[in-house]
Amino acid sequence: MIVLFVIVIILALIYLDDKLGEYFYKKKKEKIVYPERQSDLSFFINGTHLFADYFAEIRKATHHIHILFYIVKTDEISQQFFQLLKQKAEEGVRVRLLVDWVGSFGLPKKLIRSLKESGIEFAYAHKPRFPFFFYRLNRRNHRKITVIDGKIGYIGGFNIGKEYVGQDPKFGEWRDYHLKIVGEGVGDLQMQFCRDWKEATNTSIVEDQYFPPLQKGTVSHQFVATNGYLLEQQFIDFIRQAKKELIIGSPYFIPSSAVMNALLDALSRGVKVTILVPLKADHLFVKEAAYPYFYRLLKAGAHIYRFYQGFYHAKTMVIDEDCCDIGTTNFDKRSFFLNSEINCYIYDRNFVQQVKEAIRHDLARSEPLTLDFWKKRTLWQRGKESISTLLSAWL
Structure with a gap:
């Protein structure tokens, strides 16, 4: 009984911590809408091609390299990454590396010490602390931003690790979408990195040398950064704008009630809704958490496909012929x-x-999900879905 009482008290304290933290951060909610820009964009869908270009641009850096990733592993791909950054730092290039505390939790202290000894400035983003320790632990900096010499930027879904170049047999081919930006939009990525760096280190990066003059490119685009709460409405607005077709690609599909209602409304007004997700799962319960939503969408006429060639990790939304979103946001409550x-x-x-x-091309290597398949789920699969539904806000 004493053990049970202690467990109940601990769970109650965690729940209270979470709710108080949520209340506190809601008052600090932030959405940073950068101006519409013109840049030249390169589109990458393959990790091998991306990192060949990415490492080549890092090698050419002469002034600074600013990098933020959610996940950086400690495998052979990561070692190439670290060695390259060390080399540039030793050449006199200012290197700042910011990683999420939870996403990159496995980085050894010895490695971090060696990075700092080589001249790299290293920091963790969203490192949990009191008050609201458990709530802070659940919040992640999921952004992936690189800025090289203030003139070249990268943003998208890839992290640093062997699976992202298709070298993990568990996942096979890794499909993701990433952008390289050259032009005036790079200044906004630089500004966002500076914001995140200051939040993590309490140190400002304000020198003009980090913001060189930039030329306009050919593609109109806009960056929007969010810290929870305000992204839901942005996605609802996009869904409501769709007149003919809406395509959603995401490794996880756990929409809020309001987003789900917007999707059902789009289907009711004749919009063709296509959803692409992976067949495999890379986290416990996330695959099962999507099925209750899929059932309602299939009944309403949506087309849902599961990518079987490897693992689908892209985060994208396409609205008719006029607009698309590529970034770091999964289509889920987190x-x-x-x-x-x-x-x-x-x-x-x-x-x-x-x-x-x-x-x-990805749909051609995917299988359609049907209502008949959904109805034939096993009792074990249905049980996992029930658990996933309870945990959906934290998956």
Whole structure:
């Protein structure tokens, strides 16, 4: 009885910590909408191609390298990454590396010490602390931003690790979408990195040398950064804008009630809704958590596909022929209400067609989910769905 009483008290304290933290942070909710910009964008869907380009640009850096990732592993790909950063720091390039505390929890202290000894400035984002320890623990900086010499930027879904270049047999081919930005939009990525760096280190990066003059490119786009709570409405607005077609790609599909209602409303007014998710799961329960939503959407006429070629990790939304979103946001409650995210909204028909072509290629290697399949789920699968539904806000 004493043990049970202690467990109940601990759970009650965790619940209270979570609710008080949520109340406190709701008052600090923030949405940073950067101006519409013109830049040249390169679109990557393959980790090998991305990192070949990414490492080549880092090698050419002469002034500074600013990097933020959610996950950085300690495998052979990561070692190449660390060695390259050390080399640049030793050459006199200012290197700042910011990683999420939970996402990159496995980084050894010895490794971090060696990075700092080589001249790299290293910091953890969203490191939990009191008060509201458990609530802070549940909030993540999920952004992936790189800025090189203030002139070249990267943003998207890839992290640093062997699975992202298809070298993990558990996942096979890794499908993700990432952008390289050259042009005036890079200044906004730099500004967002500076904001995140200051939050993590309480140190400002304000020198003009980090913000060189930038030329306009050919593609109209806009960055929007969120720290929970305000992203839900942005996605609802996009769904409501769709007149003919809406495509959603995400590794996780756990929408809020309001977002779900917006999707059902879009279907009711004749919008073709296509959803692409992975067949495999990389986290416990996230796959099962999506099925109750899938059932309602399938009944309403949505088309749902599961990518079987490897693991689908892209985060994208395409609205008709006019606009698409590529960024770090998953289509789930964690991204909507907890994580720090950044998205790039692209308003260019030619680029949208390029994204749609990549999606069509991924759909060709996916299987449709049907109501008949859903009805034949086993008792074990239904049980996992029930548990997943209870945990959906934290998955």
